[in-house]
Amino acid sequence: MNQYYHSIRIDTDKCDGRMKCMRACPTEAIRIRKNKATIIEEKCIDCGECISVCPHNAIIPLTDPFGELAKFRHTVAIPSPALYTQFGREILPDKILDGIKKLGFDDAFDLAFTCGEVSFAIQEYLREYKGPKPLISIACPTIVRLIQVKYPSLIDQIIPIEIPRELASREIKKKKSKQFDLKEKEIGTFYLTPCPAKMISIRQPAEKGRSHLDGAISISDIYGPLLSAMESTEKISFRKALGNICILGIGWAMAGGICRTLRLKNSLAVSGIPEVLKVFNDVERGKLRNIDFIEAYSCPQGCVGGSLTVENLYVSYNKILKLIETLEYEKIKACPDIREVRKLYGQKYFFMEGKLEPRPLKPLDEDLGKAIKKRKEKDTIYKSLPKIDCGICGSPTCLTFAEDVVTGEAKLEDCIFSLPQKLQDLSQEMISVLNKSAIFSPKIPSQKKGKKKE
Amino acid sequence: MDNENGFSLQFEIKGSNFGSAGKVSTEIKEILQEIGIDPSIIRRAAIATYEAEMNVVMYANRGTLSLTVTPKNLHIRLDDEGSGIEDINLAMQEGYSTATDEMREMGFGAGMGLPNIKKNSDEFKISSVPGKGTSLEIIFNLNQAERA
Numbered sequence: 042m043n044q045y046y047h048s049i050r051i052d053t054d055k056c057d058g059r060m061k062c063m064r065a066c067p068t069e070a071i072r073i074r075k076n077k078a079t080i081i082e083e084k085c086i087d088c089g090e091c092i093s094v095c096p097h098n099a100i101i102p103l104t105d106p107f108g109e110l111a112k113f114r115h116t117v118a119i120p121s122p123a124l125y126t127q128f129g130r131e132i133l134p135d136k137i138l139d140g141i142k143k144l145g146f147d148d149a150f151d152l153a154f155t156c157g158e159v160s161f162a163i164q165e166y167l168r169e170y171k172g173p174k175p176l177i178s179i180a181c182p183t184i185v186r187l188i189q190v191k192y193p194s195l196i197d198q199i200i201p202i203e204i205p206r207e208l209a210s211r212e213i214k215k216k217k218s219k220q221f222d223l224k225e226k227e228i229g230t231f232y233l234t235p236c237p238a239k240m241i242s243i244r245q246p247a248e249k250g251r252s253h254l255d256g257a258i259s260i261s262d263i264y265g266p267l268l269s270a271m272e273s274t275e276k277i278s279f280r281k282a283l284g285n286i287c288i289l290g291i292g293w294a295m296a297g298g299i300c301r302t303l304r305l306k307n308s309l310a311v312s313g314i315p316e317v318l319k320v321f322n323d324v325e326r327g328k329l330r331n332i333d334f335i336e337a338y339s340c341p342q343g344c345v346g347g348s349l350t351v352e353n354l355y356v357s358y359n360k361i362l363k364l365i366e367t368l369e370y371e372k373i374k375a376c377p378d379i380r381e382v383r384k385l386y387g388q389k390y391f392f393m394e395g396k397l398e399p400r401p402l403k404p405l406d407e408d409l410g411k412a413i414k415k416r417k418e419k420d421t422i423y424k425s426l427p428k429i430d431c432g433i434c435g436s437p438t439c440l441t442f443a444e445d446v447v448t449g450e451a452k453l454e455d456c457i458f459s460l461p462q463k464l465q466d467l468s469q470e471m472i473s474v475l476n477k478s479a480i481f482s483p484k485i486p487s488q489k490k491g492k493k494k495e
Numbered sequence: 496m497d498n499e500n501g502f503s504l505q506f507e508i509k510g511s512n513f514g515s516a517g518k519v520s521t522e523i524k525e526i527l528q529e530i531g532i533d534p535s536i537i538r539r540a541a542i543a544t545y546e547a548e549m550n551v552v553m554y555a556n557r558g559t560l561s562l563t564v565t566p567k568n569l570h571i572r573l574d575d576e577g578s579g580i581e582d583i584n585l586a587m588q589e590g591y592s593t594a595t596d597e598m599r600e601m602g603f604g605a606g607m608g609l610p611n612i613k614k615n616s617d618e619f620k621i622s623s624v625p626g627k628g629t630s631l632e633i634i635f636n637l638n639q640a641e642r643a
Contacts, residue, residue: 404528409530416526
């Protein structure tokens with residue numbers, strides 16, 4: 042039954058079926074049944090929209106609790122570069138990483154450097170690639186799932202280079218196990234995540250391999266403790282800390298960061314599911330063949346807009362932007378050595394271990410003939426509906442309701458607009474039964490008979 | 496066209512309506528996905544219907560696209576009312592276009608439309624009456640292809 046793992050759970054005690062999540066869901070994966078929201082697993086792409094709109098916090102992202110750390114002999118936190126944007130401008134990554142170490146992790150790893158390596162690897166891949174364009178970034182796990190589900194024909198255009206957090210974790214486990222004479226499984230690596238989607242990409246990677254990470258902790262969970270932990274960190278000079286920032290990697294926190302730092306000419310960045318859908322529709326039609334590379338994120342403005350972040354997304358977006366400008370101005374290039382990256386690239390170091398496969402939605406029926414018939418039926422039902430998408434039936438739109446009826450998930454009577462008709466039919470029936478009865482014959486003529494009255 | 500085993504739909508396309516250009520091909524794509532057509536056929540059909548739709552938007556006053564899906568094939572017919580095509584052989588040549596500069600600036604009119612439809616479809620027929628309009632018939636076979 043649970044073919045797909047999801048990082049979202051609905052707390053049925055808190056949910057009172059207010060339909061906000063159902064309306065916000067970009068893939069129409071939520072239905073309200075018996076006043077409670079339910080998720081259709083195969084349609085969900087873990088974007089987290091529902092979490093943000095729920096007025097009762099009834100939709101819970103399943104990230105890991107802090108206690109998980111105790112299961113390991115040595116623990117390393119790998120914060121998403123989006124964490125660097127969550128605090129004031131004078132707080133640079135060095136200070137944040139120091140603060141994390143005070144929270145109980147044995148070490149904190151700067152992912153921006155790995156992101157920088159992957160940026161170079163993407164550049165290499167773009168140079169060699171000869172297939173259909175544009176190529177699509179793998180950075181956002183929700184986008185990867187969106188392509189698997191809704192745009193299966195674009196799957197070969199996703200760059201098959203592993204995401205930085207997986208590469209980093211693989212490397213950390215290798216190094217630390219040698220350093221401390223531990224087994225790799227005794228080293229726990231935790232991603233500090235801006236969104237719940239990263240959690241599923243750890244529990245169930247899209248390419249069906251195994252993740253090198255052991256868990257993910259929500260940025261919003263760690264925010265408070267980290268804020269106070271940073272107060273007691275040693276002072277680091279601003280300039281020195283600035284000098285440690287990898288300009289290529291820091292951009293991964295925001296939409297457009299990869300395009301901008303790699304200075305790709307024919308590339309574009311898009312964020313927010315509705316906008317991504319527009320762009321992918323154009324890609325599918327062959328309209329964007331002249332674009333080399335697309336960076337797409339499900340959250341507005343990229344990872345800084347993740348549903349588990351704390352800071353206003355425009356403020357954090359701007360912080361990254363200004364940081365990149367400062368680094369450019371100061372000509373600070375604490376970046377990976379491109380020759381080293383090219384060498385590793387040649388050794389296939391950066392490539393994904395598994396292969397991405399499409400995950401198209403189940404058709405209306407496995408049998409083509411029946412599926413066509415059901416689609417026709419759906420159209421007939423839809424035409425009879427009021428088309429106001431009120432949602433009272435529990436489906437987000439009249440069109441999805443028609444589909445739910447055809448697939449047997451809902452009954453036509455669930456549409457409240459069928460009620461007056463049903464009442465009329467019922468009363469007609471009652472009257473005709475009464476009129477036929479020999480015992481009791483009321484003086485109520487049925488409507489039709491009434492008209493024919495002599 | 497509509498028969499026992501088939502499902503037909505009609506779509507109206509308005510000329511010069513660039514704002515909603517592409518809507519019909521997106522809708523058709525979604526229908527084909529629901530029915531469970533092979534993704535590679537859907538992609539070809541999406542490209543062909545988009546190009547056909549754009550031809551109406553760019554060169555005709557209005558057009559009607561009819562889609563019929565049967566277990567055997569996808570049948571797309573497009574009839575438009577407009578200026579029609581004087582020389583079909585010329586129009587079928589790659590790179591030939593009568594698009595205006597404004598259209599080209601928007602990235603349209605590379606002269607690939609009709610050749611692209613032909614390239615992506617399994618069967619393609621075109622007829623035109625200059626001054627009246629153009630008709631296209633585009634067919635995709637489903638029986639040999641594996642189902643998604």
